[in-house]
Amino acid sequence: MTTSASGLVPAPPLDPEVAAALAVQLETPSPITEADVPLKRAEDDAAAVSAQQRVAELGLVRRDLAATGHDGASVPLTLVHRPDRTATSPLVYFVHGGGMMLGTRWSGAEVFLDWVERYNAVIATVEYRRAPEHQYPVPQEDVYAGLQHLAEHAEALGVNPAAGVVAGISAGAGLAASVALMARDRGGAQVAGQLLLAPMLDDRGTTCSTRQYPTGMWNAVENELAWRSLLGERYGSGEVPAYAAPARADDLSGLPPAFLEVGSAEVFRDEAVDYASRIWAQGGQAELHVWAGGFHGFGTFEHTVLAQGASASARNWLDRVLGVSGRP
Incomplete structure (x- = not known):
């Protein structure tokens, strides 16, 4: 058993192989501060340029679209798929991570490009507006607007959101969970599943x-900065809506089947476990994986067994969920 840096709370140890990989990449991770945001962006x-070049090198089709946000603003979307996509190619609506403050719709391309290859999937990736310049509800409403746009133009785009999934990583997974709640409550576009990888769900800390x-790696200090950036004056109050922080939702019934993945050695572990548990308690379907030492x-350390x-x-x-089998 290890002890957290505060010396007060015992913490599960890291998996030895991923710990060694992390040590090579980053000897002493330091918290991201508000002053770091411009450099990180x-x-x-720069990473977005590289990802777009990779899409071109692979000979994939790229189609740029724009949804209309709740406030009338344009919300960019990009479709990425193989030239041989078919009418039954599954749709994955992808929401990038970055603590609500960072990232672009090309962040996480290494993940969604694998789905393009494996499933001949159509990826729709959304450029939501980021905090702190755009606080709740803007990021959530932007992602919801993107999903609605896909549903409203499904025939012209050759996609079927109802048979696809909404997927996100970290803050993007939190936004994906928010959009699933919003779609349920508003009678909006439905999806067949929600893929929530290391989801950021709870502002309370x-x-x-x-x-x-x-x-x-993504510690409590950074997590507080992210939630403060998103919530502004709402942070620390009891006035935080469930659409901002899905862990605050009392009703988790009637949601699409969920997949939640988290490491045992990260901030988001307990909120992910609780979210899955409450979905089950209310008769829903969830699959939860807690990876020991993750x-x-x-x-991102793809060479590791974990x-x-x-x-x-x-x-x-x-x-x-997609009803298709990818390549082995």
Whole structure:
């Protein structure tokens, strides 16, 4: 058993292989501060250029669209798919991570490009407006508007949201969960499943896992900054709506089947476990994987046994929900 940096709360140890990989990449992870946001966004923009070049090199089709946000603003969407896509190619509506403050619709391309290859999927990736410039409800409403646009133009775009999934990573997974709640309550576009990878669900910061990881990869300090950036004056109050922080939802019934993945050694562990448990308690379908020794983002170390196991489990769920089997 290890102890958190505060010395107060025992914390599960990291998986040795992913810990070694992390040490090579980043010797001393330091919290992202508000002052770091411009530099981090510049890095995201550079990565977006590389991702778009990769799409072109693979010979994939790219189609840029725009939804209309709740306030009339334009919300960019991009479809990515193979030239040989068919009318039955599954749709994956992808929501990028970045703590609500960072990332672009090309962040996470290494994940969704695998789905393009494996399932001949059509990926729709959304450029929601980010905090702190755009606080709740703007990011949530932007993602909801993107899903509605796909449903309203399904025939012209050759997609079927009702047979597809909404997928997200970290903050993107939290937004995906929010949109599932919004669609249920508003009678909006329905999907067949929600793929929530290391989801950011709870603004309150009161879980044991939050206290266990005050430092490290996406720690409690960064998590508080992200929620403060999103919520503004609402942060720390009882006035935070469930659409902002899905863990606050009392009613988790009637939602699409959910897949939740989290590491045992990360801030989001307990909120993901609680969310899945409450879906089950209200008669819903959820699949939960807690990977022993996984820190936030361990899946990016694709050469590790832990990351390979996590990827295989997510693919297995997608095989079942999409009703198709990807390549072995």
